[in-house]
Amino acid sequence: MSMDYREYILDHYRNPRNYGKLERPDAHAEDSNPLCGDQLAIDLQIEGDQVTEVRFQGRGCAISQAAASMLSEMIEGKPVEEVVLLGKDDVLDALGIPISPARTKCAFLSLRVLHRSLALAGLEKPREEEDEEE
Amino acid sequence: METLAVALILIVRQHMTTVQQPATRSAEDIRKDFPILSRQVHGKPLVYLDSTASSQKPLAVIEAMSAYYETTHANVHRGVYEISEEATAKMERARVKVARFINARQSKQVIFTRNTTESINLVAYSWGNANIKAGDLIVLTEMEHHSNLVPWQLLAQRTGARLEFVSLTDDGMLRLDVYEQLLRQQPKLVAFTHMSNVLGSINPAREMIAQAHTVGALTLLDAAQSVPHMPVDVQALDVDFLCFSSHKMLGPTGIGVLYGKRDLLEAMPPFMGGGDMIRTVGLRESTWNDLPWKFEAGTPAIAEAIGLGAAVDYLNALGMDNTRQHEQTITTYAMEQLRQVPGLTIYGPDASQRGGVVSFTLGDIHPHDLASILDQEVGVAIRAGHHCAQPLMERFGLSATARASFYVYTIESDVDTLVKGLHKALEIFNL
Numbered sequence: 001m002s003m004d005y006r007e008y009i010l011d012h013y014r015n016p017r018n019y020g021k022l023e024r025p026d027a028h029a030e031d032s033n034p035l036c037g038d039q040l041a042i043d044l045q046i047e048g049d050q051v052t053e054v055r056f057q058g059r060g061c062a063i064s065q066a067a068a069s070m071l072s073e074m075i076e077g078k079p080v081e082e083v084v085l086l087g088k089d090d091v092l093d094a095l096g097i098p099i100s101p102a103r104t105k106c107a108f109l110s111l112r113v114l115h116r117s118l119a120l121a122g123l124e125k126p127r128e129e130e131d132e133e134e
Numbered sequence: 135m136e137t138l139a140v141a142l143i144l145i146v147r148q149h150m151t152t153v154q155q156p157a158t159r160s161a162e163d164i165r166k167d168f169p170i171l172s173r174q175v176h177g178k179p180l181v182y183l184d185s186t187a188s189s190q191k192p193l194a195v196i197e198a199m200s201a202y203y204e205t206t207h208a209n210v211h212r213g214v215y216e217i218s219e220e221a222t223a224k225m226e227r228a229r230v231k232v233a234r235f236i237n238a239r240q241s242k243q244v245i246f247t248r249n250t251t252e253s254i255n256l257v258a259y260s261w262g263n264a265n266i267k268a269g270d271l272i273v274l275t276e277m278e279h280h281s282n283l284v285p286w287q288l289l290a291q292r293t294g295a296r297l298e299f300v301s302l303t304d305d306g307m308l309r310l311d312v313y314e315q316l317l318r319q320q321p322k323l324v325a326f327t328h329m330s331n332v333l334g335s336i337n338p339a340r341e342m343i344a345q346a347h348t349v350g351a352l353t354l355l356d357a358a359q360s361v362p363h364m365p366v367d368v369q370a371l372d373v374d375f376l377c378f379s380s381h382k383m384l385g386p387t388g389i390g391v392l393y394g395k396r397d398l399l400e401a402m403p404p405f406m407g408g409g410d411m412i413r414t415v416g417l418r419e420s421t422w423n424d425l426p427w428k429f430e431a432g433t434p435a436i437a438e439a440i441g442l443g444a445a446v447d448y449l450n451a452l453g454m455d456n457t458r459q460h461e462q463t464i465t466t467y468a469m470e471q472l473r474q475v476p477g478l479t480i481y482g483p484d485a486s487q488r489g490g491v492v493s494f495t496l497g498d499i500h501p502h503d504l505a506s507i508l509d510q511e512v513g514v515a516i517r518a519g520h521h522c523a524q525p526l527m528e529r530f531g532l533s534a535t536a537r538a539s540f541y542v543y544t545i546e547s548d549v550d551t552l553v554k555g556l557h558k559a560l561e562i563f564n565l
Contacts, residue, residue: 005503010563010564014498035519037520037533038502061500062499062500062503102506103502106502
């Protein structure tokens with residue numbers, strides 16, 4: 001499977017959207033990928049049933065950081081009930097390139113942290129870590 | 135009779151000291167012995183530059199193992215029937231080969247473990263629990279692989295021992311002045327790597343071990359990166375414990391070695407209990423088998439031991455001086471070529487002070503992206519990440535590097551393909 005670093009991925013990598021953190025987030029989580037040391041933290045501000053603001057901070061490869069940046073754009077302004085339903089396919093669609101098996105952990109790091117933040121805030125059920133599917 | 139024996143020993147010794155280095159074989163020729171090097175990845179010939187993580191295997195090793203399974207397999211040290219005796223003899227012959235390879239006085243000083251990590255853990259539990267008390271000092275270095283850090287952290291947690299670390303110079307060598315200061319605090323143990331798996335730095339093990347001994351400290355050398363790549367002589371080093379893995383020296387995975395001085399090993403309690411490591415067993419207590427089996431509980435990795443023995447034969451035929459020389463030549467070439475790539479930074483000392491390992495970064499391209507691009511575009515396999523040495527990475531303010539590493543089968547054109555791939559990565563990242 002050939003991965004293809006498109007311009008927009010490099011743009012999100014070099015100019016990440018919603019980069020930073022919130023003073024008093026309503027939801028927060030962070031995690032790292034123990035294999036490669038990629039790190040990611042997500043802050044959410046939630047008003048009523050809407051995600052009104054998103055900030056993320058992290059360091060890692062173009063795939064993990066671009067995925068986080070794109071995910072932050074996807075969820076800002078969305079109802080919590082929609083954000084809860086976001087899954088791996090949504091991230092893959094946003095990235096728009098094939099992701100080799102060795103790099104799926106990079107692509108899905110931000111998604112995992114997002115759901116963990118919602119679970120910690122009591123907005124969704126904690127998820128069992130899925131087995132890696134090939 | 136005695137005079138005859140002495141004369142024989144003298145002849146053998148003389149022969150051993152005058153033994154010639156084997157004729158040099160070219161890496162091009164050596165490659166033919168490694169079936170995997172003729173495969174393709176992404177439609178391109180595989181260029182394997184990750185031997186520091188694990189080496190590839192010559193046909194001689196693969197065939198030794200399959201021949202064992204096809205003709206000889208049975209459990210060892212138990213059976214009275216022919217194939218069990220043959221299996222035992224083959225396995226114990228492998229132990230003798232390994233002992234000679236590192237110049238151990240006796241083969242019983244070679245204990246088979248799973249890998250370097252298990253060898254270090256064995257010492258940390260068995261020797262450590264019996265000898266380390268609250269407040270005792272263990273000296274390590276900032277360039278250790280996690281496998282030579284975490285077992286000592288666990289020991290310190292169990293016992294209340296203190297850990298101190300030899301810091302590094304900016305070019306990735308140990309600060310020997312700091313080491314000397316730490317020795318004044320009279321550590322019980324000094325454990326350090328012979329060669330950094332990230333920077334390739336070769337540490338002056340012989341001098342450091344001698345210095346440790348003057349203050350009464352024991353020494354453990356993590357030789358996972360040195361035994362495969364250069365001559366290592368445990369008696370010349372006077373090291374107390376030496377640990378290494380088969381899979382990094384052309385042998386199979388699943389087997390490693392702990393070498394120890396005999397009096398230390400004799401005095402140590404067992405690490406794991408079970409079959410093979412006992413002399414007598416009662417319901418409430420047991421007595422232990424002799425060395426080395428005292429530390430080899432359960433059915434061992436028999437085929438793997440035989441494979442390791444075949445790897446030692448193979449390396450002996452190449453000559454370890456030749457191996458070291460070849461890697462120095464290819465590393466010097468690689469560093470010259472890599473320095474010409476715009477935006478590339480190499481970490482660690484110059485080629486004369488390092489083994490066949492080069493860690494680098496390229497512009498703002500994350501090493502993982504670099505590794506993906508090299509794999510897909512030119513079929514080059516390198517390692518990317520923290521290389522199981524997070525404290526070392528932090529020392530240099532890095533979260534990850536790309537690492538290319540070389541072995542007996544690496545040729546200049548492998549390096550050229552790597553450089554070609556790096557230019558491709560620069561293009562993809564608009565640099």
